[in-house]
Amino acid sequence: MKKVGLDTIQRMLREQGYISERGIAMSIYLSMKLEKPLLVEGPAGVGKTEIAKVMARALDTQLIRLQCYEGLDSTDALYEWNYQHQLLYLKMNTESGVSKDELERSIFSERFLLKRPILKAITREAPPVLLIDEVDRADEEFESFLLEVLSDWQVTIPEIGTIEATSRPFIVLTGNRTRELSEALRRRCLYLWIDYPGYEKELAIVRAKVPEIDQRLSEQICIFMDALRQMKLEKTPGVAETLDWARALAGMHLDHLDKQTVEDTLGVVLKDWQDMRHTKDALSELLEKTGVQSRIG
């Protein structure tokens, strides 16, 4: 693996189009060096998942993703036997005179083992990036199971034995705070909170990701989004929404915002009808803010 320093990470993040504060690079760097998982929390759409993707690209390794959901258990996360395949194999070989022991050994071999993300990640030769997405959606039982794997770095399969990790993946856990994560998990991780970006940072992100956008339009979009986030909405739009919107408007070859366009395209940004209604009511006021400030800027 490449030697990676703090400034390399910062440079790589920038090259990958990930605009970040200094703290983010530091957290990534330390989690790699100290070999601790990185727990990233923050509101939806601020680029939590993106961190893992950028890390994988920057390190030039594979990204293995485990999406968590309620009811996720070890057969989805770790391994499972390929039962159908095993049955077929047995049927095919019962006539051929292979001894029973031989047969048993061959059914419970790696050939019939379906590796799920976690097992896949720790048995790679080069350490990959393992992204455990929205870990707070999984049940608490899964959390403790995860802790076990993360501290022992081995997986025991009754039929085969213990599989030792050949590599320690870089682990990124993300969470939306839908559930408070256990203290034990927190302690094993480095913690990073990412908030909505400020105006300057968001502008930089928009320009990096949507380079074809008009300068004035991008400024107006970011001011508008900033003002929008000040309102008390059900679902506050994240950076992902800003980018969608910027792309949409840039695709329409606009160079500034006006009331009609905003009204027509608001569905790109807001995903809740109540928010939609509130925003439409307050639209003139919001736009006034946007217009006035952009003239000064």
Add this chain to the structure above:
Amino acid sequence: MDVLLSYQTSLSANVVLLCRYLRKNGFNLSSTEEAEALRALTLLPVDSELLFKEALSAVLCKNRHQQSRFDELYTEFWDQLERAANSKVKDVQQRKNNKSEAQKKQEQFEALKKWLNLSPASEEKEVAAYSDLEVLGKKHFNELSEEELRLMFRLIERLARRLAHRESRLRKPAKRYRNLDIKRTIRYNMRRGGDIEKLQFSQRKQKRLKLVLLCDVSKSMDLYSRFFVHLIYAFQNAYDRIETFVFSTALHRVTEILDNNPPGEAFGIISERVPHWSGGTTIGSCLNRFSEDYGYSLLDKKTIVLILSDGWDTGHPELMRTAMRRIYKASKKVIWLNPMAGSPHFSPEVTGLKAALPYIDVMASAHNLESLRKVMRELGKRRSNAPAIKFPQD
């Protein structure tokens, strides 16, 4: 790690001191974190203070709250250290802390003594006759005698306990022949040669529901609050995870008080601690407070929110509406127990309550046991898509 800990430069000593300082301010740090912080520092160039601080923040903070407080504490710490300059300060500080600790203990002791004198522990009698309970079912809570009340509470406790267990989507092996588990069946028989000899079954895992209780203790609820506190107790005993809040003009978390004290005493303690007990109500702002401060960590789709209040709100109805909407969206179910709903002349005309109505799954009177039982039945059911507002009448 051992090597690192053994060579103590003044820097590493200071880092350890910083950890100690953070610990005093509620950071949960063990020697592992200290060692890790020191290790992190060896990975960095020594000349940048900003990097130094960032690295420490990355290693030592374990949640959002800590991350936002770190900067302030960090500055405070170095300020103090600078002012101290000599080693004396540490001693002084420690002495100060000891003193405050002793004071605290004394206070706690005094308080304890006071409570004990005020309400001597009541011993509950064992009275159990099911027929009695049936008669109790229809009696209004206001008309109950002391003895009957006690019976009532035991019944409530039983109901609450039955509700505490629900089924989860995760499955576990079962002995009973109900649902065939194909995966496990094949796997089991595979070990024994491949012919299906024995079937394996599974059943759903039990899942515990979580409960958040929000209890109105304002003047208008005075008559009922005694009963409600007992109701809270019944739930508290039956559920593992239950959070209790009381509110009138402000919101107070009382989970711990209820956990650590017997029923008779807890009631007194809460009314002592909570100012404005039996004062006016601003339900809207209290609920808002709740959803802002605790919503994230307490509410999820396994949580039932139980609000005990008459809905007399002196605040703005809009506030009520937004708060209720937020709570409704984040929870499994919102149940509003309203003692006034038991009177035949009741209709939800109170403006605050009107605003909240669309976000209530079940609105029920809680004036007698019969009605409570109905509520209990509703607790477990799934929320239908359109919020159905029901008034279980007897």
